[in-house]
Amino acid sequence: MATAERRLDRLVASGPALLALALGVFPLLVLFVESLGPGLGPANYAEALSPLYRGALTYSIGVGVAVTAVCLLVAYPVTYWLAHRCPARYRLVGLVALTLPLWLNYVVLNYAWVWILARGGVVNAVLVNAGVLGQPLEVLYTEVSMALGFVYIYLPYVVLTMYVSMERLDQRLMAAARDLGATNLRVFVDVILPRTLPGAAAATLIVYARIAGAFATPEILGSPGNVMVARLVVQAVREYIDYGFAAALSFVFLVAVLASLAVGALFPRVRRELRQW
Amino acid sequence: MVTSLAQLSERGAGRFPGVVVALTLAFLYGPVLVVGYLSLSPTAQPTIPLDALSVRWYGEIAQSTRFVRALVNSLVIGVAAAVGGTGLGLAGAYTITRSRLSATVRRGLALVIALPLFVPTVVVAFGIGRASAIAGLGFGYLPVILGHLFWVLPFTTFLLAARYAELDDALSAAAADLGANRQTVFRTVTLPLLRPALTASALFAFALSFNEFLITFFLAGSAVTTVPLEIFGKVRIGATAFLNAASVVVLLISAVAAGAASALRKPV
Amino acid sequence: MSALAVEGLGKAFAGEHAVEDVSLTLERGEFFSLIGPSGCGKTTTLRMLAGLLDPDSGTIRIDGTDVTDRPARNRATNMVFQDLVLFPHMTVAENVAYGLARSGVPKPERQTRVAEALDLVDLGGFGERDPADLSGGQRQRVALARALVNDPEVLLLDEPLASLDRALRGEMQREFRRIQRDSETTFLYVTHDQESAMSMSDRVAVMRAGGIVDRGPPRRLYSRPRTRFVAEFLGDATVLDGEVVGRNGETAVVETQAGRVSATSETANDHSDSVAVAIRPEAVTLGDGDLTGEVVDAAYKGFYEEATVDCGGARLTVRRERSAGGSTVQEASTDGGDPSRDRRFRVGKSVSLRVDRAVLVEDGDG
Numbered sequence: 001m002a003t004a005e006r007r008l009d010r011l012v013a014s015g016p017a018l019l020a021l022a023l024g025v026f027p028l029l030v031l032f033v034e035s036l037g038p039g040l041g042p043a044n045y046a047e048a049l050s051p052l053y054r055g056a057l058t059y060s061i062g063v064g065v066a067v068t069a070v071c072l073l074v075a076y077p078v079t080y081w082l083a084h085r086c087p088a089r090y091r092l093v094g095l096v097a098l099t100l101p102l103w104l105n106y107v108v109l110n111y112a113w114v115w116i117l118a119r120g121g122v123v124n125a126v127l128v129n130a131g132v133l134g135q136p137l138e139v140l141y142t143e144v145s146m147a148l149g150f151v152y153i154y155l156p157y158v159v160l161t162m163y164v165s166m167e168r169l170d171q172r173l174m175a176a177a178r179d180l181g182a183t184n185l186r187v188f189v190d191v192i193l194p195r196t197l198p199g200a201a202a203a204t205l206i207v208y209a210r211i212a213g214a215f216a217t218p219e220i221l222g223s224p225g226n227v228m229v230a231r232l233v234v235q236a237v238r239e240y241i242d243y244g245f246a247a248a249l250s251f252v253f254l255v256a257v258l259a260s261l262a263v264g265a266l267f268p269r270v271r272r273e274l275r276q277w
Numbered sequence: 278m279v280t281s282l283a284q285l286s287e288r289g290a291g292r293f294p295g296v297v298v299a300l301t302l303a304f305l306y307g308p309v310l311v312v313g314y315l316s317l318s319p320t321a322q323p324t325i326p327l328d329a330l331s332v333r334w335y336g337e338i339a340q341s342t343r344f345v346r347a348l349v350n351s352l353v354i355g356v357a358a359a360v361g362g363t364g365l366g367l368a369g370a371y372t373i374t375r376s377r378l379s380a381t382v383r384r385g386l387a388l389v390i391a392l393p394l395f396v397p398t399v400v401v402a403f404g405i406g407r408a409s410a411i412a413g414l415g416f417g418y419l420p421v422i423l424g425h426l427f428w429v430l431p432f433t434t435f436l437l438a439a440r441y442a443e444l445d446d447a448l449s450a451a452a453a454d455l456g457a458n459r460q461t462v463f464r465t466v467t468l469p470l471l472r473p474a475l476t477a478s479a480l481f482a483f484a485l486s487f488n489e490f491l492i493t494f495f496l497a498g499s500a501v502t503t504v505p506l507e508i509f510g511k512v513r514i515g516a517t518a519f520l521n522a523a524s525v526v527v528l529l530i531s532a533v534a535a536g537a538a539s540a541l542r543k544p545v
Numbered sequence: 546m547s548a549l550a551v552e553g554l555g556k557a558f559a560g561e562h563a564v565e566d567v568s569l570t571l572e573r574g575e576f577f578s579l580i581g582p583s584g585c586g587k588t589t590t591l592r593m594l595a596g597l598l599d600p601d602s603g604t605i606r607i608d609g610t611d612v613t614d615r616p617a618r619n620r621a622t623n624m625v626f627q628d629l630v631l632f633p634h635m636t637v638a639e640n641v642a643y644g645l646a647r648s649g650v651p652k653p654e655r656q657t658r659v660a661e662a663l664d665l666v667d668l669g670g671f672g673e674r675d676p677a678d679l680s681g682g683q684r685q686r687v688a689l690a691r692a693l694v695n696d697p698e699v700l701l702l703d704e705p706l707a708s709l710d711r712a713l714r715g716e717m718q719r720e721f722r723r724i725q726r727d728s729e730t731t732f733l734y735v736t737h738d739q740e741s742a743m744s745m746s747d748r749v750a751v752m753r754a755g756g757i758v759d760r761g762p763p764r765r766l767y768s769r770p771r772t773r774f775v776a777e778f779l780g781d782a783t784v785l786d787g788e789v790v791g792r793n794g795e796t797a798v799v800e801t802q803a804g805r806v807s808a809t810s811e812t813a814n815d816h817s818d819s820v821a822v823a824i825r826p827e828a829v830t831l832g833d834g835d836l837t838g839e840v841v842d843a844a845y846k847g848f849y850e851e852a853t854v855d856c857g858g859a860r861l862t863v864r865r866e867r868s869a870g871g872s873t874v875q876e877a878s879t880d881g882g883d884p885s886r887d888r889r890f891r892v893g894k895s896v897s898l899r900v901d902r903a904v905l906v907e908d909g910d911g
Binding site for chain 1: 301309411516
Binding site for chain 2: 595596597616617618619622623624626627628630632633634643644647648691692695
């Protein structure tokens with residue numbers, strides 16, 4: 001009887017396991033083999049690590065770090081207000097409102113910013129009509145518009161993750177710190193920050209790799225001059241049909257992303273928080 | 278009412294966080310409202326402010342066979358990903374939390390299921406595209422649906438695993454004590470108790486699939502098009518009122534799924 | 546034939562014996578309790594009897610049939626769980642009907658039997674309610690009905706009263722007893738609460754460290770415990786070590802730290818001269834005794850007062866009742882003053898004691 005049950009359990013496990021192995025592990029093996037071809041050499045890796053492409057790699061990582069930092073900076077006061085200051089009956093509505101964009105199409109959401117920032121867009125129309133600006137601002141298709149687009153897409157993820165951590169923060173700890181004479185800044189540094197750092201780390205792990213590897217947002221809102229890795233991979237695949245190079249670039253990028261994530265995961269407190277996921 | 282300094286500090290960081298929340302909400306919903314407003318333009322190229330309001334572009338959408346076909350494709354793929362992804366997610370959640378397989382096997386499964394969360398999507402998409410070509414599947418519906426199943430699997434699995442872990446083991450023991458075998462326990466106790474989570478998981482999987490762009494971009498080929506692909510292609514050509522109306526339709530469909538899911542959250 | 550016969554039951558977790566060589570026999574219609582401190586193996590025993598846990602050794606017979614290898618669903622036992630575990634997605638009636646549906650009872654009969662079971666537990670008309678809308682006591686009754694409706698040969702109860710407050714617990718104890726009589730079902734009740742076990746049970750078995758150390762009617766276990774552990778676990782007996790200095794039939798005179806005490810002997814091993822003597826608080830009378838001591842702690846407990854008296858290093862617990870009028874029933878001042886002035890134990894005061902009853906008990910682990 002026990003063996004029959006184990007056989008059933010194995011059957012149940014085989015469905016998701018086959019899918020994850022066939023579409024998760026097998027493609028990585030395929031890419032690895034292709035990255036060594038033709039001729040099983042490191043030539044593709046040498047090219048992927050040449051200064052030309054190294055710039056795109058560091059730029060992608062840099063964008064990932066910067067945008068993640070901005071998201072956290074905004075999410076801290078927002079989730080603090082929602083978890084500790086918002087009247088309880090509006091809390092769920094507030095959380096839903098702040099995280100609803102998670103459900104929406106990021107291509108469409110980024111497209112919406114074209115209308116805000118374009119030469120004839122809402123911001124310029126308002127500011128020029130009001131006489132604040134003599135000439136329309138040229139912010140669309142710059143790093144600024146790309147960064148806005150990124151924050152717009154990924155802020156809800158950070159808010160959701162941070163909220164979980166902020167909600168668990170015991171209000172009495174803050175009251176105790178204030179009772180002992182702490183200023184707002186000290187309360188933040190001594191109580192809020194240490195208690196919510198693991199949540200911030202979890203949020204980082206969730207959004208950072210996606211920002212660094214994003215394709216659509218830079219295409220829609222970024223400047224043609226600011227090249228991120230995903231565009232190079234897409235170009236190599238679609239325009240130059242150079243799978244070997246694309247695969248090598250993918251692997252280098254994967255290693256860079258995993259390595260920077262691993263640095264964060266080394267801290268034991270972050271590891272503890274991640275164990276809950 | 279005069280607020281003393283002491284009272285202010287008692288209340289915490291003053292008005293600052295509340296102001297940030299208001300700005301954040303404006304930041305999140307402003308662009309959406311602008312696109313909704315500009316979809317009502319009477320001309321193909323909206324000028325701000327609009328001279329008049331018109332719904333003609335929504336009519337144009339319904340007339341556009343290309344857009345309608347993309348919409349149907351997106352819905353079909355979304356439903357397949359919702360049903361299949363939730364079914365596989367349930368199997369994954371059961372294996373991770375309840376199965377009698379060894380702990381190593383269960384942890385290993387959780388790890389490979391979580392892969393698309395940690396591997397950059399462009400690498401996942403490119404890899405599946407190459408693997409599909411090598412396996413002889415090429416491009417089209419089947420690779421897209423498989424890719425979407427893989428993409429939604431970590432979300433459905435971990436959502437259901439969280440609920441599965443909350444289920445009281447004693448409920449199954451009570452059912453067994455009252456004469457139920459394993460299958461009956463699953464049908465009469467486990468499944469009904471998981472039902473809200475299953476619905477939420479299916480809705481979220483649908484939204485993820487309906488909005489997915491990059492994996493579809495690598496797997497669809499020229500024969501299949503979905504709404505995100507269609508919009509991305511048009512955005513590069515230029516912003517138009519037609520595109521605005523199409524965007525509103527897409528946002529509304531996923532907002533309905535989101536609304537249904539958040540309505541589910543209340544009773545539990 | 547006995548309703549339940551267990552022999553040599555054993556279970557180990559990761560090499561640790563949780564239950565070792567437990568044997569039990571329950572007569573039909575008996576209310577039997579298995580008591581012991583937490584971690585003594587009583588719940589493990591119960592889960593093995595229910596079929597929710599496979600024993601490593603031993604046999605379980607229900608009504609003469611060996612069911613050791615049968616899963617829970619094929620046993621004529623049903624269980625009332627510690628946290629009740631009512632199915633939250635079903636109504637009260639659906640909960641109660643669940644077991645009947647599993648054994649294929651046709652729907653019309655199911656409805657009648659559910660109604661009868663709900664009547665038995667005084668919940669007639671509650672069938673369509675949601676379990677979450679019921680009070681704690683009502684949920685207890687639903688759990689009881691859900692198990693009893695299946696006509697189990699033995700009903701297993703796993704500390705179902707643990708979560709109730711004191712008043713409700715008393716009421717439910719009386720209800721359990723009534724329902725047990727009315728349904729003529731054999732009850733096996735597991736608890737760490739010796740008070741509720743003694744007030745409900747026909748017989749009690751005391752478990753410790755995976756084994757049964759003593760069993761019998763509650764009266765016998767309380768008044769004539771065989772081991773030091775049972776004496777201390779049931780009620781608050783003081784156990785003193787001592788030497789036998791004289792015997793007179795069943796009575797032995799024992800020299801203890803506190804002084805000389807006469808004790809009755811139950812067991813056969815009291816031929817040795819080193820023994821232990823158990824003394825119940827209510828078996829000690831204050832005043833005109835040959836033991837003297839000093840009150841080191843006193844506590845007001847409502848209808849009685851309790852004091853700890855130090856007699857030559859041994860600490861005896863002493864109680865005296867208070868009459869309704871407020872004066873003590875037993876006056877026991879040694880300084881012979883006005884009794885009405887001396888209603889309370891006073892810490893530091895010297896008292897004399899008389900031990901009316903004491904029992905020789907086995908020392909060690911039983």
